[in-house]
Amino acid sequence: MGEGRFDAIVIGAGFGGASCAALLARAGRKVLVIEKNNLAGGKTMSHARKGFRYSPWPIIGAPLGGSWASRLVADLGIGEHARLVKVQGRSMYRTPDGTFAPMPSSGSDALDPNVLFDWLRVPAAERTAVLEFMMMLSLMPPDEVAKLEGRDFHGWVQPFGLPASVHAFLVSNCLDDMYMVPSDQLDCAEAVSGLQKVLLGGGGQFCLGGWGVLAEACCAYVGAHGGEVLTGTRVQRIVIDDGAVAGVETEDGTIHRSATVISNAGIQPTVLRLAGARHFDADYVERIGKLLPSHALVGYRYFLGEPVLDYGYSVIFSNTSAWSRQRFEDAHAGKASREGFVLVEVPSNYDPGHAPAGRQLVMSASMCPADPEMSRDDVKAWADAGEAILFAAHPELASRIEEKVLYTAKSVSNATRDAAVPGAGGETIGIAQIVGQAGRAKPSIRTPVEGLWIVGCDAGGTGVGTQQAIESGYVVAEAVLG
Ligand SMILES: Cc1cc2nc3c(=O)[nH]c(=O)nc-3n(C[C@H](O)[C@H](O)[C@H](O)COP(=O)(O)OP(=O)(O)OC[C@H]3O[C@@H](n4cnc5c(N)ncnc54)[C@H](O)[C@@H]3O)c2cc1C
Incomplete structure (x- = not known):
């Protein structure tokens, strides 16, 4: 049995979980955050390698004016730790x-x-x-x-x-x-x-040190305001007694008690795995199981021997790069072009302290199916289609690469949510914001199990990934506080 009882337990310290936990702590609630990774941030978790520090893939904050990230930093007074900057992009x-x-x-x-x-x-x-x-x-x-x-x-x-x-x-x-x-x-x-x-x-908001720093600052806020943060700890099970939440069990068998559990682990993993389908009626389980994920982004991190690009971020596109459902499916089957937009981020051009002197990191991303079980060759074909566009735009780049690291939908799933249904887990955002899954049709932050809430991109927010996760953090915190 874990020590003490918490007003709320938050599973996962992605942008949704970390912001919600900090906002509850700000309101005087005793909060326990349990995160399976060693650092907070989820899909934005900061990485460090060979003197570089960066977000794991290109993450462009938008909008710039009226961003939820700016509001969160101001409300928590954490601007000294999470320094948000405006970066001029060059599409x-x-x-x-x-x-x-x-x-x-x-x-x-x-x-x-x-x-x-x-x-x-x-x-x-x-x-x-x-x-x-x-x-x-x-x-x-x-x-x-x-x-x-x-x-x-x-x-x-x-x-x-x-x-x-x-x-x-x-x-x-x-x-x-x-x-x-x-x-x-x-x-x-x-x-x-x-x-x-x-x-x-406008667009082009970034956080010095990588966006993950903002989630880390939220967790530090929880720790400084009467709560606890357990990192490197996976929640194995949500404990439900008589139809109501009673706490969570971590993988070492420890049970932490609370009548309020807020899950940032994704609605499908939460309902189908952590809580278990038997606690919900069949219609709800069927609906949750059928929700479609957004697509993934895959690409490369290029470690360069010298600086080559002079912008902070870019989107490369053409008259033929917009995706349709049919072309995406055909491309997946190898029957159509894989040309899509390519995102590029060069962190040291807006955050010089985070690359060794005279070196540069360039990160690329292009769309790909979210299935973490895709073969490496298949994923590579998608990433290489993006790379071909990047190299065509910047012919000087290829010869300066000292090392390149592929990241895949599997990398995203490993770092964030488990695949609870086939084809899902590696999504860039969460449940896709498609017809029938957005607006009033989006899943509710409240689950049918009393005291079990969903936070993050799957419920409660709108807009671009990082934005809707933080918006969800606000919406859930407000609802839990009543
Ligand atoms: C390649 C890529 C590029 C992106 N680019 C952009 C961009 O340009 N702009 C933008 O706004 N957004 C971008 N995003 C999307 C954005 O990062 C996400 O939408 C947002 O960060 C998701 O936040 P979240 O709170 O919903 O969940 P997540 O970030 O998925 O966080 C979930 C957290 O829960 C933890 N967790 C899961 N299960 C357990 C468990 N059982 N026990 C304990 N902890 C658990 C995970 O480890 C993770 O920390 C990008 C994402 C990717 C992958």
Whole structure:
């Protein structure tokens, strides 16, 4: 039996669990956080290697203005430990003639339409119509946005007949890499509200030392406010007595007691494994089991002998890189191109202290199925498709690589959530924000078992991965506090 009793136990210190735990501690609750890794952060957990310190893969915070991360840092007063910075990115548009055109800086966080139109080569005759569309999209009131729930973004945007480059910018440069699902599956209300935030608020927020530092700071806050944080400790089972939560059991058999357990381990692993299907009715279990994950991101960490790239982050895209459901499935079967957007992050260009002098780390990411059981060759084919685009954009890169490390959907699953259903576990975000799984159709933060809550990307939040995890942390903390 574990020592003492806690007001709440939080399983997992990803952004959802860590933020929720800290907010409960701020409200005076005695909280126990149990994290299976040795560090907090989950999908954002900071890594250190050969004098480099970095997020495990490219993680671009967006929006910049009004970000949940900024609010959390301010509310907890942890800005000294988790230092958030604004980084000027440089998206790259591969034009139909094959040249890579970097996006010019507009000098402000919000997007300047003229800069955008010149860069995307929008013909003069079409600019007024595109501008009207962008204004309508950016300024659509929340009640109108909400009415788009249940439709897919592609079906909604298609009739506007946007120029191919503008469509590519919105879908491939923005939505595909914000939500990790093709736009003909993506819920339109999620898509439009997400676009509004980045078009008006900009993107490119990072945390010095890697985003994981923010989750570490939340856990330190819990420790300093009457709680406890156990790292390197896996929860094996959620203890349920007479239909209500009673605590958790860790893998060494210790039982920690609380009537409130908040799980950041993913809704499917929580319901189907940690709690166990027998505690829920068959309809709930069936619904949870059928939820689809977002796709994965896979790519390489390139350790370079000298600095090559001069930007902090980039998204490379073209008129043909936007994903559709069919092309993604065909690509998975080896029958269609694997060309998609490529995310690039160069941490030492915004955080020079985190690379040895004169060296550089470049990280790439491109979309891939979330199945952690995919063969290494299959995963490599996806990562190599992204690499080919990266090297085409930066021909000088390949010869400067001293070491490259592949990360896969399996790496993501190992570091974060278990695969509780076939094909899931390596997802970039969590439950996909697709039609039928977003907005009012998103799983509830409350489970049918009294006292068992879900926090993180699977419930309670909206928007881009890191943002919706923290938003969920706020929503769950507020609901638990009553
Ligand atoms: C390759 C990649 C690139 C990404 N890029 C971006 C980006 O550019 N921008 C962006 O906003 N987001 C990005 N994301 C997504 C973002 O990182 C996630 O959406 C977000 O961090 C998820 O937070 P979470 O709280 O839902 O869960 P997680 O981060 O999955 O955290 C869950 C935590 O629970 C712990 N846990 C699980 N089971 C147990 C157990 N049984 N016992 C104890 N602990 C347990 C895990 O170890 C983990 O720490 C990216 C993700 C990946 C993988």
